[in-house]
Amino acid sequence: MATMVPDNLSRDQYVYLAKLAEQAERYEEMVQFMQKLVLGSTPASELTVEERNLLSVAYKNVIGSLRAAWRIVSSIEQKEEGRKNEEHVVLVKEYRSKVESELSDVCASILTLLDSNLIPSAAASESKVFYLKMKGDYHRYLAEFKVGDERKAAAEDTMLSYKAAQDIALTDLAPTHPIRLGLALNYSVFYYEILNQSDKACSMAKQAFEEAIAELDTLGEESYKDSTLIMQLLRDNLTLWTSDVQCLTVCDVGCDAGPVRRAIEGGVTRVGPSLLPEEVGFECHLLMLIKVCNLKSEVIHGMMLYSTPD
Numbered sequence: 001m002a003t004m005v006p007d008n009l010s011r012d013q014y015v016y017l018a019k020l021a022e023q024a025e026r027y028e029e030m031v032q033f034m035q036k037l038v039l040g041s042t043p044a045s046e047l048t049v050e051e052r053n054l055l056s057v058a059y060k061n062v063i064g065s066l067r068a069a070w071r072i073v074s075s076i077e078q079k080e081e082g083r084k085n086e087e088h089v090v091l092v093k094e095y096r097s098k099v100e101s102e103l104s105d106v107c108a109s110i111l112t113l114l115d116s117n118l119i120p121s122a123a124a125s126e127s128k129v130f131y132l133k134m135k136g137d138y139h140r141y142l143a144e145f146k147v148g149d150e151r152k153a154a155a156e157d158t159m160l161s162y163k164a165a166q167d168i169a170l171t172d173l174a175p176t177h178p179i180r181l182g183l184a185l186n187y188s189v190f191y192y193e194i195l196n197q198s199d200k201a202c203s204m205a206k207q208a209f210e211e212a213i214a215e216l217d218t219l220g221e222e223s224y225k226d227s228t229l230i231m232q233l234l235r236d237n238l239t240l241w242t243s244d245v246q247c248l249t250v251c252d253v254g255c256d257a258g259p260v261r262r263a264i265e266g267g268v269t270r271v272g273p274s275l276l277p278e279e280v281g282f283e284c285h286l287l288m289l290i291k292v293c294n295l296k297s298e299v300i301h302g303m304m305l306y307s308t309p310d
Contacts, residue, residue, distance in 0.1 A: 005032045007040070011051075014040075018054045027061035034058050035109075038117050046121050052130060059110045063141060066103045070145055073099055100145050107138045114138075125172035126179060129165045133183045136161035140186070143194045155194055162187045175211035176219045178226035184208030185234055192241060202241050209234040 009017070014037040021030035034055040038047070047055065077092040114135045122128045136158050143154035165183050173180040184204060192201035212231050219227055 005029075005036050007036065009036070009040075011037055011041070015051060015054065018058065022054070022057060025061075027058055027065075030054070030058035031062055031109075035113065038113055041117075046123055046127055047118070052118075052127070055113075056130075056134065059106070059138075063103070063106050063138070066099060066106060067141060067144070070096065070099045070103060103141065103145060107142050110138050111135060125168050126177075129169045129173060129179050129183060132161050132165035132168070133179065133186065136165060136190070137186055140190050140194060158190055158194065162190060174218065175208070175215050176223070176227050178223050178230055181208060181212060181227055181230040181234070185230055185237070188234075188237065192237075198241055202238060205234045205238050205241075209238065 014033050018030050018033040073096045077096060080088040080092055114131055118131045122131055139154050139158040139161060143151055143158055146154050169180040169183055188201045188205040191197045209231055
């Protein structure tokens with residue numbers, strides 16, 4: 001049931017309500033409050049860092065749950081097709097279409113805000129990169145489930161948005177800036193996942209990581225946590241994308257895979273941290289699981305084998 005959001009509140013009041021909705025995990029209402037804030041600014045004015053982050057968090061949570069739902073329903077559809085259960089296949093396809101319609105609506109909503117209000121009113125380079133990256137992200141989400149010409153168009157729009165953001169970021173933002181790093185992360189995932197260009201994905205992630213490492217001593221305290229987290233995600237992706245998992249052995253990652261293997265052989269379908277040795281890193285955990293589970297999606301159900309903050 002749609003919530004009636006008042007039109008006559010101040011920016012501060014909309015911000016407060018958005019934070020309240022976030023705490024209550026009512027993200028669709030959080031989106032509505034931030035939409036009112038953006039559309040109620042006449043003339044259009046640039047959002048503060050806090051406001052744009054609230055907008056991003058609101059949409060990210062709404063789209064995130066829908067993307068997860070789509071992946072689950074698509075997986076079930078494949079299983080039903082494998083079982084030749086035509087009656088169930090018809091029902092699942094209809095349900096998937098419903099989820100895809102909701103995904104399209106959410107993406108259209110934020111893309112309209114970006115094109116009509118947020119990007120035109122962005123004055124600072126940081127804001128421009130933030131919004132252009134966001135535009136690329138939501139076109140990428142469309143490309144994840146669209147087919148044919150619609151998928152091609154979504155991929156082209158993703159490329160144009162990321163490229164426009166990159167042109168500004170490379171000139172105006174430091175290699176350690178979290179927005180520039182986040183752009184490189186998502187742009188490389190786009191190459192890997194949507195365009196199936198693993199070499200380009202790896203070279204982009206590698207360059208961003210190495211450039212940031214070279215200037216790590218200039219990183220300010222205020223962005224240290226965000227920047228180093230994204231750098232770790234870039235590194236994790238590089239580790240996974242460049243590893244020859246067919247030749248990987250347990251010794252290669254320095255892990256004892258015994259507990260994981262025994263759990264899987266015993267029928268466990270979800271592998272939690274309790275089975276993994278604490279002394280090894282995140283990428284070792286994933287590489288071990290890939291090797292032991294032989295890339296079986298039913299074992300690592302819903303697990304993304306590379307990292308993206310969005």
